[in-house]
Amino acid sequence: MKKMTGKISSKRRNYLSFMFVPHRKGSVRTIRINNYRTTLLSITAFMLVALLILTGYTLSVVKQNKLLKAQHEQEIEKIMSEKAKLEEFISNQTQQLIENSELITEAVSNKSVTNQTVAQFKKEYEDMVVSYIDKNMTEIRSVSRGSSKEKTFKESLADLRALIDLLEKAKLKEDDINSQIAKKEKELNNYLDSLPTYWPIDSMATPTSGFEMRLHPIYKRHIHHNGIDIGDKVGSPIYAAGSGKVTLAGYNGGYGRCIIIDHGNGFKTVYGHLSSYSVKEGDWVKKGQQIGKMGNTGTSTGPHLHFEVRVNDVAVDPLQFLEKR
Secondary structure, eight states: OOOOOSOOOSSOOOEEEEEEOOSSSSOOEEEEEEHHHHHHHHHHHHHHHHHHHHHHHHHHHHHHHHHHHHHHHHHHHHHHHHHHHHHHHHHHHHHHHHHHHHHHHHHHHHHHHHHHHHHHHHHHHHHHHHHHHHHHHHHHHHHHTTOOSSSOHHHHHHHHHHHHHHHHHHOSSTTOOSSHHHHHHHHHHHHHHHSSOBOSSSOOOOOSBOSEEEEOTTTOSEEEEOSEEEEOOTTOEEEOSSOEEEEEEEEOGGGOEEEEEEEETTEEEEEEEEEEESSOTTOEEOTTOEEEEEBOOSSOSSSEEEEEEEETTEEEOGGGTOBOO
16 A cells, blocks of 8 residues: 655645445545535435425325315215205105195185084084083972972982083083083082082981971970981081071070071071081081081070071971981
């Protein structure tokens, strides 16, 4: 190898050296590049790499956009196809409605005629039922006031309950409250509640004195007894025989503490010899409601209830009306 001779420069330069060494024969080649050239090459190489990356990314974005555009076009095509089907369906339905308009108009007209027919039939049916009830009630009312000799009050009472049952079954709907039949049923139930049929005390004992001529226990002479006497202990509850309005709740001569109830339709009931009242004059009471307590006031020889039924202010036998519970 030759010795390198020469002057050594005092100024050192930076070089970038590339050595090419052959595998077999040949000399080693060296390429030296100055520092500024190295910088320039490095920048150029970086820009080339960046350009390659940017080009690759751009190509990827373009490819993805093409794919999205293709998918979007497919979706639009599908939507347009569905829109065409929907428009065809609407067109067919519209055509059918137009074709059936006459049938619909005729059906509405027939429905109107049918509703009118049903309403007319319903009215005639209700009129027939109410007319039948009114006809029978005329007889029942006359019997209840003692104006008929053909039937007893208890028989007419059974007829009244049968009529109420008939009205219940005759109603066209279970929840019917506004028809003539429902109103007539309510009227009859109110009439039934007003009749003095409720046994006025809890004891079902036979009356100690009836509606009859008797020797008065105090006056010691025969006087007609205008009611019945039912004995029990002082303080036993007394009940209204029927619904009505209290017209008297006070002391009433020989009756002692007394209550009188007007039930309407000519009926009144009298409750004598009480120890106290649970109601006052002007009150409306219901059948079976407690109105006072048994006592021994007035012309009385022991605790008992004197009970009367009056029809048009004439005393009648209460046992014709009362029903034991």
